[in-house]
Amino acid sequence: MTDSQFTTHVVFLLWFIWKERCNCVFNHISPNSLSVASRAFRASSEFLAIPTFISPKIHRPCNSEDSFHWLPPPVHSWKINTDAAWDSSTLSCGLSALLRDSTGTLVKGLSQSNFASSSLAAEAMAIDLGLSLASSIPLSSFQLESDSLVLISAFLNPLSAVDWSTSQIVSTIRTKASSFNRVNWRWTSRRTNAAADLVAAWASRRVCPVDWDSNPPPSLMRILLYDAAGPPP
Template identity: 30%
Template sequence: MEHILLLCTWVSRVWIGSLLSSQINRSSITILAEWLYVVINQNMGCKEDLNRSMEYLVFTCWFIWRARCDAIFNGVKPSPFKSNQVIITALESFKHAFSSLLLSSTIPNSLPRGMHHLALWSPPPINRIKVNVDACWKRDSLCGKIRIVARDSFSGCKAVKSVWVHVSSAGMAEALAVLEGCLLAKCLQEQEVVIESDAQGVIWSLNSPSLSCD
């Protein structure tokens, strides 16, 4: 199982190119469960981030298995880049379906403390891309992680990126996430871009008339 989901050469490239940016140290891996435990702890900034990491690990393992089956039974050459694109698209589709199911139920206007209404992802206008950015941050270590996904108006994944940062606050991490999203759009040579973030303070600051470009 360790070889199938971790140690195979093309599988290692899937993990390295994933949003988790997980390196595979062949000499230290003996049990798959132990490696998963280490990866989860490395990406555990908060409960919400833990849930995202768990979802991503499950989807990645499943699509690695599917790609391997396609290679064996259908002669389809596995591609790490394509696998990561499929994983991102499938995970977003899952979240969209789950959000739709939840919102279609009767939800009270006043939710218990700590719970929030789920927001549905909406595609950008035609000929534009939307760059979704998010960040988590640990107060004790001052370390954070930025995750970025760029998609077109047909929900096609254009690029994904994950960056570790060392900053003094969660707000700084969120601000850097927006900056990294802009830089990714520039690398893609996109001119018409929509940046989406759940950090209201950062967005309000960027939209403020008093903001200086200097």
């Protein structure tokens, strides 16, 4: 076993220990050290055996009809889209999180105005808002989509690092995510994240309608209807 392989096994073990700890704290599940060690070793072995396993999940879609459409989650499941609009001159940002079901129906949403040190930090804050939205339902498992390839890669790969300005937020997100049964991290293009992008822009300008999620304005409704229609057959 090489030094890098050993390090990989150790990092995965520490990550699974942390997830088990969070399950104990948040879900009141009794710890099982044997199960933790077994699952960590299996996950790290899969990672080492297939070094490029992460790329199919986050690759930029090919130039097909599906590339230009928001895709709904499977039946009886949920998808949360998040986005941020950041102003470098003021460091202000608008955050959004939209929860939709398999029919494309907007179930609930959150928006927020805040400040962030970078655009990446703002995107991370939007993802954190998405997890808060999931907790408020509450959901046990769901898809979470963002158009930040850097962040989605970081959440799919426990060994990856992010810029120092975002590392604390990413750590918080990883802790929160471990309290759910499953968070299916997904990258999406900005074009297919149009609904979240629009709400984030409103929040950034502080013109977001109070009831935008229960009574979407026409501009948002057009995007929601377009998304719900799906790609042409």
